[in-house]
Amino acid sequence: MSDGKLALHDRGLYRFWYRDVIRFGDLDRQGHVNNARFATYCEGGRVAMLDEQIRPLLGADDSFVLASITINFRREMHYPGEVEIGTRILRLGTSSLTFGQGLFSKDHCTATAEATVVLLDPATRRPKPFPEEVRADLWRLAAD
Amino acid sequence: MSDGKLALHDRGLYRFWYRDVIRFGDLDRQGHVNNARFATYCEGGRVAMLDEQIRPLLGADDSFVLASITINFRREMHYPGEVEIGTRILRLGTSSLTFGQGLFSKDHCTATAEATVVLLDPATRRPKPFPEEVRADLWRLAAD
């Protein structure tokens, strides 16, 4: 877990994978997948990793809010086809978590992305630091 | 309020109007608005009429479930542009309500639609008859 130096377009970086189907309805007038659908594919991987690996570490009332996303487009995506989304923890802040992602279709990395989410205190809806033991678990996930 | 004999492509039929903006992202590979977005435009008009005119007649816990939609496509829609959605009550059943709709863009009716929703009992989630006084109000709305 270093600082954005990781080559997000490298499949070897990811152990958590999510797979989606490219829909005819994802295409835009230019005949390729619309840019906003890349954000949807990223969301698919991120939500799956949160649900399966991260939320179980937290209280039932804890929630996350999305603070920022960046997508770097590398190639067009086409229909029909699938997209594989690799997701990993890239950085861990006091109350925030940054995911690194790679989208892959037909053997190419079509985009890389970063997304930062912030843990919210359920009562105040303000940022809340990750508890120490959770932090240790997240580091372990991140080091994977 | 008769039975589907109404000319749903006639603007004069509607008093309740909702307006949406056609998005670049609504287009598909063929360069026109994707068919599923017609369903989204219809939903816009239907939800607005429900929220503004129909839900206020009902209990706070009453809810509707969508039972069916039919869309008859008449013309392509193009970007940029707007779509005006006319919505009216077409039929009133024991627990169901059928809306008739017309979509209009650039002076043409681009589609007509019917959608049937069913009133649910909040406790049982089963269909629930409209109370008599609500029925009278709905007939009045429908006769508008």
Added chain:
Amino acid sequence: MSDGKLALHDRGLYRFWYRDVIRFGDLDRQGHVNNARFATYCEGGRVAMLDEQIRPLLGADDSFVLASITINFRREMHYPGEVEIGTRILRLGTSSLTFGQGLFSKDHCTATAEATVVLLDPATRRPKPFPEEVRADLWRLAAD
């Protein structure tokens, strides 16, 4: 191939299947798959059958236009999960083709649908009758 008497919610009716992934982004405020996404799932099955089984029978310039869709909702769909879309030819007109469809998720039929497309003459963009030999092939597909 009879007339709408077919039980579209019966999996046994379909030999052509298409599979899509339910996305977190398909959900609406009610926590279930938004109704317009049912139209997108139907489109997925229809486009796949057109591309794989029907367009190869036709000229490269022939195209279809969607004339109507009807969706009958039977159950909510939830995330995460998949949706299987069964599609078959239901009726064959002079220039039109009606598909019958069933959507299935987690062992339940969640919706049935019909969609009618019309074959267009590439020059005039007017409806064009299916050539006789194509008609025979379509009947064969329909009888499957």
Added chain:
Amino acid sequence: MSDGKLALHDRGLYRFWYRDVIRFGDLDRQGHVNNARFATYCEGGRVAMLDEQIRPLLGADDSFVLASITINFRREMHYPGEVEIGTRILRLGTSSLTFGQGLFSKDHCTATAEATVVLLDPATRRPKPFPEEVRADLWRLAAD
């Protein structure tokens, strides 16, 4: 036109405005506008500025490809409502153009964004430098 020092959440920064309607279908399970729809709203403003102010300066065959987008989320957006999208040129590279954007709904800035597009040579589909006279026009637009 400086370097990201501009306060993108300040309405005064923008002279080019685009307006969109928040749809019921833009909401997700959390009852607020889904993050990927922010990307769609940004696309609306960007495509409008490209079509109205930038493409007229270029050859008919020139096209742009989206290289990257970053969205910083500041507040939830809710239905019903509208979103106003302010867009301006933020940076001008040899072949690239970076837009700065602010999304505003109900008197609040709900997100800021940057998007970089690259001009493509129609023949080679490789990046192509902006011609000098176009560059001067773009600087003028940017200085607005």
